[in-house]
Amino acid sequence: MPEGPMAVVKPEMKSYIWLQTTDGSIQQVEEDVAMFCPMICREVLQTGMGSSKNYAISLPQRVNPAILGLILDYCRFHQVPGRSNKERKTFDEKFIKLDAKKLCELTSAADSLQLRPLVDLTSRALARMIEGKTPEEIRETFNLPDDLTEEEKLEPLRNLTDDPRIRLLNRLYARKRKELKERAKVKNVEVEEEQLVDERPVDELLSFINGDGESKGVKAAKNKKKNRRRKDLSGNFSSNDSNCNQFKEPNHLPSGYLIGDIDSATSQSKSAVFQDSASVTFSPKLEFDNELDPAMEEELDREVEDFARRLNSVWPERMQEMLSLGQERRPVPVSLNGNGAVK
Amino acid sequence: MDNDLREDLISDLPQSIIETILTKLPIRDAVRTCALSSKWRYKWTTITDLVFNDKCVSSCYDRPILENKLVSFITHFLFLHDGPIHKFALSTSFLQSSPDIDQWLLFLSRRGIRNLSIELGEGEWFRAPSCLFTCSKLTHLELVRCELDPPPKFKGFLCLKYLNLQQILMPPDDIEYLISSCPLLESLTLSYFDGLELALHAPNLKYLILEGEFMDICLENTPRLIAVSIAMYITDDIAEHFEQSSSCNFDKFLGGVPCLERLVGQIYFTKYLSIGIDSGSTPIKYHHLKIIELYQVNFEDLNEVLAVLRLIVSSPNLKELHIAGPSNTAAAVVGSDLGFWEKECPTDYMFDQLKTVKITEVSGTLHEMGFIKFLLEHAPVLKVMTITPSAYVTEGRLSMLVNLVRFRRASAQAEVIFVQEQP
Numbered sequence: 001m002p003e004g005p006m007a008v009v010k011p012e013m014k015s016y017i018w019l020q021t022t023d024g025s026i027q028q029v030e031e032d033v034a035m036f037c038p039m040i041c042r043e044v045l046q047t048g049m050g051s052s053k054n055y056a057i058s059l060p061q062r063v064n065p066a067i068l069g070l071i072l073d074y075c076r077f078h079q080v081p082g083r084s085n086k087e088r089k090t091f092d093e094k095f096i097k098l099d100a101k102k103l104c105e106l107t108s109a110a111d112s113l114q115l116r117p118l119v120d121l122t123s124r125a126l127a128r129m130i131e132g133k134t135p136e137e138i139r140e141t142f143n144l145p146d147d148l149t150e151e152e153k154l155e156p157l158r159n160l161t162d163d164p165r166i167r168l169l170n171r172l173y174a175r176k177r178k179e180l181k182e183r184a185k186v187k188n189v190e191v192e193e194e195q196l197v198d199e200r201p202v203d204e205l206l207s208f209i210n211g212d213g214e215s216k217g218v219k220a221a222k223n224k225k226k227n228r229r230r231k232d233l234s235g236n237f238s239s240n241d242s243n244c245n246q247f248k249e250p251n252h253l254p255s256g257y258l259i260g261d262i263d264s265a266t267s268q269s270k271s272a273v274f275q276d277s278a279s280v281t282f283s284p285k286l287e288f289d290n291e292l293d294p295a296m297e298e299e300l301d302r303e304v305e306d307f308a309r310r311l312n313s314v315w316p317e318r319m320q321e322m323l324s325l326g327q328e329r330r331p332v333p334v335s336l337n338g339n340g341a342v343k
Numbered sequence: 344m345d346n347d348l349r350e351d352l353i354s355d356l357p358q359s360i361i362e363t364i365l366t367k368l369p370i371r372d373a374v375r376t377c378a379l380s381s382k383w384r385y386k387w388t389t390i391t392d393l394v395f396n397d398k399c400v401s402s403c404y405d406r407p408i409l410e411n412k413l414v415s416f417i418t419h420f421l422f423l424h425d426g427p428i429h430k431f432a433l434s435t436s437f438l439q440s441s442p443d444i445d446q447w448l449l450f451l452s453r454r455g456i457r458n459l460s461i462e463l464g465e466g467e468w469f470r471a472p473s474c475l476f477t478c479s480k481l482t483h484l485e486l487v488r489c490e491l492d493p494p495p496k497f498k499g500f501l502c503l504k505y506l507n508l509q510q511i512l513m514p515p516d517d518i519e520y521l522i523s524s525c526p527l528l529e530s531l532t533l534s535y536f537d538g539l540e541l542a543l544h545a546p547n548l549k550y551l552i553l554e555g556e557f558m559d560i561c562l563e564n565t566p567r568l569i570a571v572s573i574a575m576y577i578t579d580d581i582a583e584h585f586e587q588s589s590s591c592n593f594d595k596f597l598g599g600v601p602c603l604e605r606l607v608g609q610i611y612f613t614k615y616l617s618i619g620i621d622s623g624s625t626p627i628k629y630h631h632l633k634i635i636e637l638y639q640v641n642f643e644d645l646n647e648v649l650a651v652l653r654l655i656v657s658s659p660n661l662k663e664l665h666i667a668g669p670s671n672t673a674a675a676v677v678g679s680d681l682g683f684w685e686k687e688c689p690t691d692y693m694f695d696q697l698k699t700v701k702i703t704e705v706s707g708t709l710h711e712m713g714f715i716k717f718l719l720e721h722a723p724v725l726k727v728m729t730i731t732p733s734a735y736v737t738e739g740r741l742s743m744l745v746n747l748v749r750f751r752r753a754s755a756q757a758e759v760i761f762v763q764e765q766p
Contacts, residue, residue: 104352111360123360126353127367135378142353144380153378 017044018056021065026056029072036075038114060112067109070095070102074118096125100141103129150176354382358389366392371399374420388423392430392458395420397437406437414443421450430458430483438463445472452478457502460485468512486511493517499524509534519544538580558584560615561595568600569631574609591619593650598627605634606654613637616654617646625657632658633696638667642710645683651714656689660696664718668704668711668733684713688721693753697722703731707743716750725754731762 017034020026034050035041043057044050050057059068077083077091096103103122110118130138135153139146353361365373365387373387400412413435431451438444440463451459452474459481463469470490476497484500485507492513503525509532513521522531523544531548533541536555543551544564553560554574558581562568577585593616597603608616635655641647655661700718705711719728730747732740744761752759 101352104356107360108356111357119360119363123363124367126364130364130376131368131372135375138376138379143349143351144354144383145351147381148378148384152381152384 017050018053019050019068020056020058021063021068022059022061023065025065026053027065027068028053030076032079033072033075036079036115037071038116040113060109062105062112063109064105067102067105070106071109071113071115071118075115078117092121096121098125100126100129104142351380351382354380358386361386362390365390369398370394370420385425388425391426391428393420393424393428394430394432396434410437410439413438414441417447418443421447426454428454428456431456432458432460432485434460434462436464439466440469444469445474448472448478449474455480457481458483461489462487463489468510491517491521493521497524499526501526503528505530507532507534508536511536515539515541538578554609556581557615559588559595562597562599564599566599566601568603570605570607571600571603572607572609573612575611575615577611577614585615585618588618591621592616593620593625593653597629597654601627601629602631603629604631606632607636609638611639613640613647613650614644617644617650620646620650620653625653627657629654629658630660633660633662634665635661635663636665639669640666641669642708642714645710648683648710648714652688655694656692661694662696663699664697665701665703666714667702668706670704670733683710684717688717692721694718694722694725696724698724698726700725700728701731702729704733705730705743706733706736707739707746712743712746715747719750719752719754719757719759721753722757723753725752725757727758727760729760729762 015031016028017031017040018026018028019034019040035044039060040050040057049055063071074095078088098106103126107119107122107126110122129141133141138144365376368376370393373390376383376387377385395413395417397409397413399416400409403409403412417433428451431447433444444461444463449472456478457480459475459478460483461469462485465488468488468490469486471486471492473492473494475491476493479500480502481500482502483505484503485505487509489508489510490512491508499521504527506522506525506528507530508518511518511533518533518536518539519542522528525545526547528545528548530550531543531545532552533539534552534554536557539555539557540559541553541557542561542563546564547567548565549567549569551562551565551568551570552572554576556576556578560573560575596616635658637651637654640651651666655664697718700722702711702715705715715728715730719725730743732743736743747759747761
């Protein structure tokens, strides 16, 4: 090629490489520019392809014509040896001012052509789009589906970050949990009662006051008794009209409060518990209590204690299990001893 | 068309690209991607380059809490990580030595760690556990403020190419052994060592950076050395040692570096080089030496001048020369050996490649001016000579200029720039 300050490069003197994209279209590209891509370079050197239209080099599937144009612009600029680092950097900064879709396509295409510097450049741009953004923003940018459960979203993060956003999510989650807990309490209480509380003595004790004709029978009686006990301890007074009321009232109290109360109750003397209940204008209960044998009383106390302990230790895991069964199949190991020993 | 717009743009890119992107994020953001979507839940767990620093945890004023948070973050991260770990870098000003760090190192040694960099806070130096020496795949090792005690059966890091030790407590013999037992070592940096006598055996070593109070440096076996940068501090002990030394440091240091391309000597290096030097030329030529930078050269010490002369005269392909005078003394006009320059400089010697010369901290002393004169007369292709007077010299500048103007120049294109404003 004629060299000289005023040399005009005649078109037929430059050599071209022919490239074919997956949509079938064929382009011709200046040799220096195309050879900047390692994959094309290798194809030319190893297979001799690309020298004419019929023997165009097939580019990988991820390279579409529009993206190929961008890549060739990049190569055209950078293959010129005389440029300063500053010039190259300025070009790069302008080059990656693209939307997320184009950047992702460009990264993918550059990777398939093995153009590592361009992969690094676009990856850095994508990283900048992710850094410091909230998950919602990132999902918006890249059209990611929001298909994780709350639980899954928090799980690894809980250990790793103390991000205030995570703490907020935790709090919201705790509130949701509580609501679910309250809704499932009926079922839960029944299940727990069956497994944990020895039925017989309670049954006997309650039999004579079980006058509501509740079809649940024993269970209802137990529930009533339990609820009443709870109500006494927490100081809630209401008539013994319907089971539903009894069920509902304790629900309005935060569970922690309930548990705490039961705990404190067990730490007091047995008589104290019933003395408290004595102050309640709940005559049926009082009468009932006064008619207990000491032996029955002891049984009752033990059950209260047991139940409190179990509430404290088992309820959170049971709750998780309930929720997880509702949302996804994921076993949560819950260890329960026969006598409900605390873990 | 609508479907196209909602199409997930990024999750199906090849894992190598995803990892590249995640590696370019601060590690905390990388972990947060687990909450994006089900595909992204575990993408972060396979990244192979981990960089931890104080920004991994939200800041708070209570230091023990911050330490605990950082330890907890790293421990949990490693526990949840899946796959090999190639790079682990920890740089923190809060963490001190702790059993957790030892456990992390044990964990890393089992994951094929290749690039390890640990810089902990000031205070009690980190004592490296023995599992560090079982990381057989290490290619990069960087330790700051660390106590190293290699176990007796340690045979060296056979893959190590890059070693950077800064403020390390290690028996001197062990340092030499460590260096010589890494056969592939290409780059070595030792900073802030005290009173070290170093004999380097590193047949593949290309880049050497030393900074500290070295008693003695002997490049015994470093034939491939390309670039050297030495900053030598001198204490009274070392000065005494220098006075009593009988060997020729020039030969000891520059005797076995035929491939040297770049030499940078700072602080007292030229003084070190000058010890034991004698007149007469050296047979060794540094054919590849293109750039020489010597700082704090004391032109009043004729031995130092001799060392500089010998160095530049033995470098036929020298392109760039930068000499700086001592930065802390005012002009000392000593009426010493005036015939020095005619005696010592080969009159027919020409610097055939020397294009750029920078002389800074010039006080205008006799020998400094003699040196400049010598250069100007013997550099036929010189393009630029920049002379920057020392900040301490205010009155002598005019006489400096007067002398400069008088000097003959071998190069017709030479520009001599006298810098007035201090940069």
